[in-house]
């Protein structure tokens with residue numbers, strides 16, 4: 453049904469409603485009728501048990517980012533863009549997630565990841581620990597650990613894995629396997645001296661302490677290697693570990709002979725045979741992986757997020773009990789922090805491609821897929837431009853009251869701020885972009901308030917759900933509810949007896 457719906461939409465809606473062609477009421481009526489038929493068909497709820505759960509997390513992918521990614525992806529296909537249908541747009545159930553942390557109105561990625569993975573809101577900066585813990589205080593936080601859905605799925609006999617484009621030790625992936633009161637304690641050398649030896653192992657060490665994670669793909673090699681070791685891609689870069697341990701080597705040695713592989717470049721990654729590999733660790737950059745947009749600059753090559761998702765599913769799906777997989781498009785957030793919207797949109801498109809990959813490889817009869825964001829960003833889509841105007845371009849119909857052109861995407865805060873002096877005092881003058889190519893890869897959009905790095909935004913974010921029990925994603929939810937719905941759908945954790 454979904455397949456028929458989307459192909460009809462493609463035929464009638466997308467192609468008929470391009471800018472320039474007539475768009476009579478009949479075409480809109482037909483599009484609405486198809487949407488209605490689809491909605492009515494959803495009365496037959498999918499109450500199966502989810503054998504597999506895949507959580508797609510677009511870091512910083514607020515509603516405006518979804519809208520502008522949709523337009524960009526359509527425009528890349530030479531469509532006007534607004535009418536384009538992302539893979540996530542095709543999901544039958546959609547709701548909103550309230551993202552605040554227990555102590556912050558506008559959240560960070562650690563407190564939010566703990567909410568949607570571990571099922572309870574917590575303080576900003578805390579990883580896998582609840583609100584009884586204290587940020588950056590090891591001793592005060594011992595005893596506040598809460599299990600993540602990855603750990604719960606693992607206990608239930610499922611295979612588990614993580615795919616990310618950030619460091620594997622960054623806030624979102626870390627919250628799947630680590631319990632620590634500070635997101636920045638990624639290697640031992642990141643933990644302040646006064647907090648060391650109090651019972652808090654660094655995040656990278658906690659990763660290898662979980663022997664059952666079968667797939668982990670992303671960046672962040674340096675958090676796993678000692679300061680004495682050169683990075684394979686760039687010998688000037690050294691490891692971050694003061695304890696002299698090479699955790700990659702230890703990870704490999706801890707696995708049964710012939711079952712595990714470590715890869716750090718795309719060519720070796722492509723050679724990995726999922727049928728022959730039960731454990732796969734891929735660390736493709738010393739720190740974060742490249743933006744999708746600047747992949748060509750990366751000598752050793754890095755796999756796309758869709759390819760990582762493909763290989764992860766192939767390895768995990770070998771388990772007859774099913775699997776849990778977290779896939780993070782982690783650098784959408786970083787691009788927004790830099791006010792570089794093009795990087796955010798191209799990473800958003802790659803993230804949506806990964807969703808297509810997962811949809812194609814699984815069935816909604818036994819696989820629940822949830823797509824959401826941890827928090828929003830301060831980007832807006834504004835102005836009265838023409839239909840089909842380039843989403844990274846300038847408003848084509850008007851200019852600001854200051855007489856200057858402006859871009860469709862602007863930020864309320866960040867490095868594109870209009871201030872000029874180091875004390876962050878405003879000059880009152882907005883830069884003139886008349887002769888600037890705002891669609892260039894490195895263009896920094898303008899912002900109202902100057903910040904070295906833009907801050908997050910606090911409005912609700914979307915949750916899209918498909919597969920068993922997806923209809924339980926149905927309203928305005930607190931973010932931590934997502935972990936509970938996934939556990940219920942899979943009949944694991946405390947919901948083992950509660951589900952049908």
Ligand SMILES: *[C@@H]1O[C@H](CO)[C@@H](O)[C@H](O)[C@H]1NC(C)=O
Pocket residue numbers: 528529530
């Ligand atoms: C879009 O149009 C341009 C210019 O006409 C063309 O070079 C390009 O191949 C087209 N792309 C697609 C995806 O059709």
Ligand SMILES: *[C@@H]1O[C@H](CO)[C@@H](O)[C@H](O)[C@H]1NC(C)=O
Pocket residue numbers: 758805808809812
């Ligand atoms: C998914 O399946 C569709 C339909 O068969 C195909 O057109 C598309 O290329 C596939 N996408 C991926 C990422 O495999």
Ligand SMILES: *[C@@H]1O[C@H](CO)[C@@H](O)[C@H](O)[C@H]1NC(C)=O
Pocket residue numbers: 571946
């Ligand atoms: C699960 O049940 C245990 C034991 O009753 C309880 O301590 C724990 O808080 C519950 N966890 C969740 C996520 O409901």
Ligand SMILES: [Zn+2]
Pocket residue numbers: 512561785786789908
């Ligand atoms: Zn962020």
